[in-house]
Amino acid sequence: DQQVKQNSPSLSVQEGRISILNCDYTNSMFDYFLWYKKYPAEGPTFLISISSIKDKNEDGRFTVFLNKSAKHLSLHIVPSQPGDSAVYFCAAPNPGTYKYIFGTGTRLKVLA
Protein backbone atom coordinates (compact mmCIF):
# COMPACT_ATOMS: atom_id res chain seq x y z
CA ASP A 1 0.00 0.00 0.00
CA GLN A 2 1.61 3.19 -1.23
CA GLN A 3 1.07 5.80 1.46
CA VAL A 4 2.90 8.52 -0.47
CA LYS A 5 2.20 8.77 -4.17
CA GLN A 6 3.69 10.75 -6.99
CA ASN A 7 1.52 10.02 -9.97
CA SER A 8 3.56 11.86 -12.58
CA PRO A 9 6.74 9.95 -13.37
CA SER A 10 8.11 12.80 -15.48
CA LEU A 11 7.67 16.48 -16.25
CA SER A 12 9.28 18.76 -18.83
CA VAL A 13 9.31 22.53 -18.39
CA GLN A 14 10.88 25.39 -20.30
CA GLU A 15 13.63 27.31 -18.57
CA GLY A 16 12.27 30.33 -16.70
CA ARG A 17 8.77 28.88 -16.35
CA ILE A 18 7.19 27.36 -13.27
CA SER A 19 7.61 23.68 -12.40
CA ILE A 20 4.87 22.12 -10.29
CA LEU A 21 5.48 18.69 -8.80
CA ASN A 22 2.63 16.95 -7.04
CA CYS A 23 2.39 14.45 -4.22
CA ASP A 24 -0.58 12.74 -2.56
CA TYR A 25 -0.71 10.85 0.69
CA THR A 26 -3.21 8.55 2.30
CA ASN A 27 -2.31 8.57 5.99
CA SER A 28 -4.05 11.46 7.77
CA MET A 29 -1.64 11.03 10.71
CA PHE A 30 1.28 12.36 8.65
CA ASP A 31 2.21 15.76 10.05
CA TYR A 32 5.49 16.58 8.36
CA PHE A 33 6.50 16.41 4.72
CA LEU A 34 9.80 16.75 2.91
CA TRP A 35 10.99 17.17 -0.65
CA TYR A 36 14.29 15.75 -1.84
CA LYS A 37 16.19 16.27 -5.06
CA LYS A 38 18.26 13.47 -6.54
CA TYR A 39 20.77 13.37 -9.35
CA PRO A 40 21.70 10.04 -10.98
CA ALA A 41 24.11 7.88 -8.98
CA GLU A 42 24.01 10.27 -6.03
CA GLY A 43 22.18 10.34 -2.73
CA PRO A 44 19.06 12.52 -2.36
CA THR A 45 19.58 15.98 -0.93
CA PHE A 46 17.02 17.67 1.27
CA LEU A 47 15.27 20.58 -0.41
CA ILE A 48 12.40 21.90 1.68
CA SER A 49 9.91 20.71 4.27
CA ILE A 50 6.53 21.68 5.66
CA SER A 51 4.75 20.99 8.91
CA SER A 52 1.05 20.20 8.91
CA ILE A 53 0.35 23.33 10.96
CA LYS A 54 1.28 25.39 7.88
CA ASP A 55 -0.12 25.45 4.38
CA LYS A 56 2.89 27.05 2.72
CA ASN A 57 6.64 27.19 3.14
CA GLU A 58 8.95 29.18 0.93
CA ASP A 59 12.71 29.04 0.43
CA GLY A 60 14.07 31.07 -2.43
CA ARG A 61 12.79 29.67 -5.71
CA PHE A 62 11.13 26.73 -3.95
CA THR A 63 7.69 26.80 -2.36
CA VAL A 64 5.79 23.85 -0.93
CA PHE A 65 2.03 24.00 -0.53
CA LEU A 66 0.06 21.65 1.69
CA ASN A 67 -3.67 20.96 1.37
CA LYS A 68 -4.52 18.75 4.33
CA SER A 69 -8.15 18.25 3.43
CA ALA A 70 -7.16 16.90 0.03
CA LYS A 71 -4.09 15.11 1.42
CA HIS A 72 -2.06 16.77 -1.28
CA LEU A 73 1.16 18.72 -1.42
CA SER A 74 2.97 20.38 -4.28
CA LEU A 75 6.42 21.79 -4.89
CA HIS A 76 6.68 24.92 -7.02
CA ILE A 77 9.97 25.94 -8.57
CA VAL A 78 10.04 29.45 -9.99
CA PRO A 79 11.85 30.23 -12.21
CA SER A 80 12.97 26.80 -13.32
CA GLN A 81 16.63 26.41 -14.28
CA PRO A 82 18.42 23.65 -16.23
CA GLY A 83 20.28 22.70 -13.04
CA ASP A 84 16.93 21.82 -11.48
CA SER A 85 16.74 18.81 -13.79
CA ALA A 86 16.69 15.85 -11.41
CA VAL A 87 14.34 13.38 -9.78
CA TYR A 88 12.25 14.86 -6.97
CA PHE A 89 10.91 12.73 -4.14
CA CYS A 90 8.33 13.67 -1.57
CA ALA A 91 8.52 11.92 1.78
CA ALA A 92 6.87 11.79 5.17
CA PRO A 93 7.97 10.29 8.47
CA ASN A 94 5.44 7.72 9.65
CA PRO A 95 4.28 8.76 13.14
CA GLY A 96 4.93 6.09 15.70
CA THR A 97 7.82 4.54 13.85
CA TYR A 98 9.07 7.75 12.24
CA LYS A 99 10.55 5.79 9.39
CA TYR A 100 10.56 7.96 6.30
CA ILE A 101 8.19 6.89 3.54
CA PHE A 102 9.05 8.04 0.03
CA GLY A 103 7.05 8.47 -3.11
CA THR A 104 8.23 6.96 -6.39
CA GLY A 105 9.66 10.24 -7.62
CA THR A 106 9.08 12.64 -10.52
CA ARG A 107 11.81 13.22 -13.08
CA LEU A 108 11.95 16.92 -13.93
CA LYS A 109 13.62 18.08 -17.11
CA VAL A 110 14.12 21.79 -17.55
CA LEU A 111 14.69 22.66 -21.19
CA ALA A 112 17.07 25.48 -22.05
Added chain:
Amino acid sequence: DGGITQSPKYLFRKEGQNVTLSCEQNLNHDAMYWYRQDPGQGLRLIYYSQIVNDFQKGDIAEGYSVSREKKESFPLTVTSAQKNPTAFYLCASSIESRSNTEAFFGQGTRLTVV
Protein backbone atom coordinates in the same frame (compact mmCIF):
# COMPACT_ATOMS: atom_id res chain seq x y z
CA ASP B 1 33.22 17.89 7.49
CA GLY B 2 30.14 16.25 8.94
CA GLY B 3 28.26 13.82 6.82
CA ILE B 4 27.45 10.27 5.87
CA THR B 5 29.99 8.14 4.06
CA GLN B 6 29.07 5.05 2.13
CA SER B 7 31.66 2.74 0.75
CA PRO B 8 32.41 1.44 -1.73
CA LYS B 9 30.64 3.47 -4.43
CA TYR B 10 30.55 0.51 -6.79
CA LEU B 11 30.53 -3.14 -5.77
CA PHE B 12 30.43 -6.32 -7.78
CA ARG B 13 29.45 -9.62 -6.28
CA LYS B 14 29.24 -13.11 -7.58
CA GLU B 15 26.00 -14.95 -7.14
CA GLY B 16 25.86 -16.88 -3.89
CA GLN B 17 28.22 -14.56 -2.03
CA ASN B 18 27.40 -12.31 0.90
CA VAL B 19 28.60 -8.73 0.73
CA THR B 20 28.66 -5.94 3.30
CA LEU B 21 28.02 -2.28 2.51
CA SER B 22 29.53 0.27 4.84
CA CYS B 23 27.78 3.35 6.23
CA GLU B 24 29.42 5.73 8.68
CA GLN B 25 28.13 9.07 9.96
CA ASN B 26 29.77 11.73 12.11
CA LEU B 27 26.65 13.83 12.60
CA ASN B 28 25.94 12.38 16.05
CA HIS B 29 22.59 11.15 14.77
CA ASP B 30 20.68 8.52 16.69
CA ALA B 31 18.63 7.14 13.81
CA MET B 32 20.01 5.43 10.72
CA TYR B 33 18.31 3.87 7.70
CA TRP B 34 19.00 1.71 4.68
CA TYR B 35 17.00 2.20 1.48
CA ARG B 36 17.11 0.51 -1.87
CA GLN B 37 16.37 2.21 -5.18
CA ASP B 38 15.53 0.32 -8.35
CA PRO B 39 15.03 1.94 -11.76
CA GLY B 40 11.67 3.67 -11.97
CA GLN B 41 10.91 2.99 -8.33
CA GLY B 42 11.03 5.06 -5.21
CA LEU B 43 13.12 4.46 -2.15
CA ARG B 44 12.15 1.33 -0.29
CA LEU B 45 13.15 0.88 3.34
CA ILE B 46 15.22 -2.19 4.15
CA TYR B 47 16.13 -1.69 7.82
CA TYR B 48 16.24 1.15 10.27
CA SER B 49 17.75 1.74 13.67
CA GLN B 50 16.55 4.26 16.21
CA ILE B 51 19.34 3.72 18.69
CA VAL B 52 22.52 1.72 19.21
CA ASN B 53 22.04 -2.05 19.56
CA ASP B 54 18.49 -1.86 18.24
CA PHE B 55 17.08 -2.11 14.72
CA GLN B 56 13.82 -2.95 12.98
CA LYS B 57 12.89 -4.46 9.66
CA GLY B 58 11.60 -2.18 6.99
CA ASP B 59 9.38 -3.10 4.08
CA ILE B 60 11.85 -5.30 2.19
CA ALA B 61 14.15 -6.82 4.82
CA GLU B 62 14.23 -10.36 3.45
CA GLY B 63 17.73 -11.36 2.36
CA TYR B 64 19.39 -8.53 4.29
CA SER B 65 20.92 -8.17 7.74
CA VAL B 66 22.27 -5.22 9.72
CA SER B 67 24.06 -4.43 12.96
CA ARG B 68 24.26 -1.27 15.06
CA GLU B 69 27.10 -1.79 17.51
CA LYS B 70 28.24 1.82 17.35
CA LYS B 71 26.25 5.03 16.96
CA GLU B 72 28.33 6.03 13.96
CA SER B 73 28.07 2.83 11.99
CA PHE B 74 25.22 0.88 10.40
CA PRO B 75 26.58 -1.77 7.98
CA LEU B 76 24.23 -3.66 5.68
CA THR B 77 24.92 -7.24 4.62
CA VAL B 78 23.32 -8.45 1.42
CA THR B 79 23.11 -12.19 1.78
CA SER B 80 22.86 -14.89 -0.85
CA ALA B 81 19.20 -15.23 0.11
CA GLN B 82 18.39 -11.89 -1.51
CA LYS B 83 16.96 -12.84 -4.88
CA ASN B 84 17.47 -9.58 -6.75
CA PRO B 85 20.37 -7.80 -5.07
CA THR B 86 21.42 -5.62 -8.00
CA ALA B 87 20.32 -2.11 -7.02
CA PHE B 88 21.42 1.27 -5.74
CA TYR B 89 21.67 1.27 -1.93
CA LEU B 90 21.31 4.41 0.11
CA CYS B 91 22.12 4.96 3.76
CA ALA B 92 20.60 7.83 5.70
CA SER B 93 20.57 9.24 9.20
CA SER B 94 18.49 11.69 11.21
CA ILE B 95 18.88 13.38 14.57
CA GLU B 96 16.37 11.08 16.15
CA SER B 97 13.58 9.10 14.67
CA ARG B 98 10.80 10.59 16.80
CA SER B 99 11.03 14.16 15.60
CA ASN B 100 10.12 16.07 12.51
CA THR B 101 13.50 16.61 10.95
CA GLU B 102 15.07 15.76 7.67
CA ALA B 103 17.12 12.69 6.97
CA PHE B 104 20.56 13.09 5.42
CA PHE B 105 21.75 10.66 2.80
CA GLY B 106 25.07 9.22 1.77
CA GLN B 107 26.18 9.08 -1.86
CA GLY B 108 25.03 5.53 -2.32
CA THR B 109 26.55 2.19 -3.30
CA ARG B 110 25.69 0.54 -6.58
CA LEU B 111 25.75 -3.21 -6.15
CA THR B 112 25.88 -5.43 -9.22
CA VAL B 113 25.65 -9.20 -9.08
CA VAL B 114 27.65 -10.85 -11.83
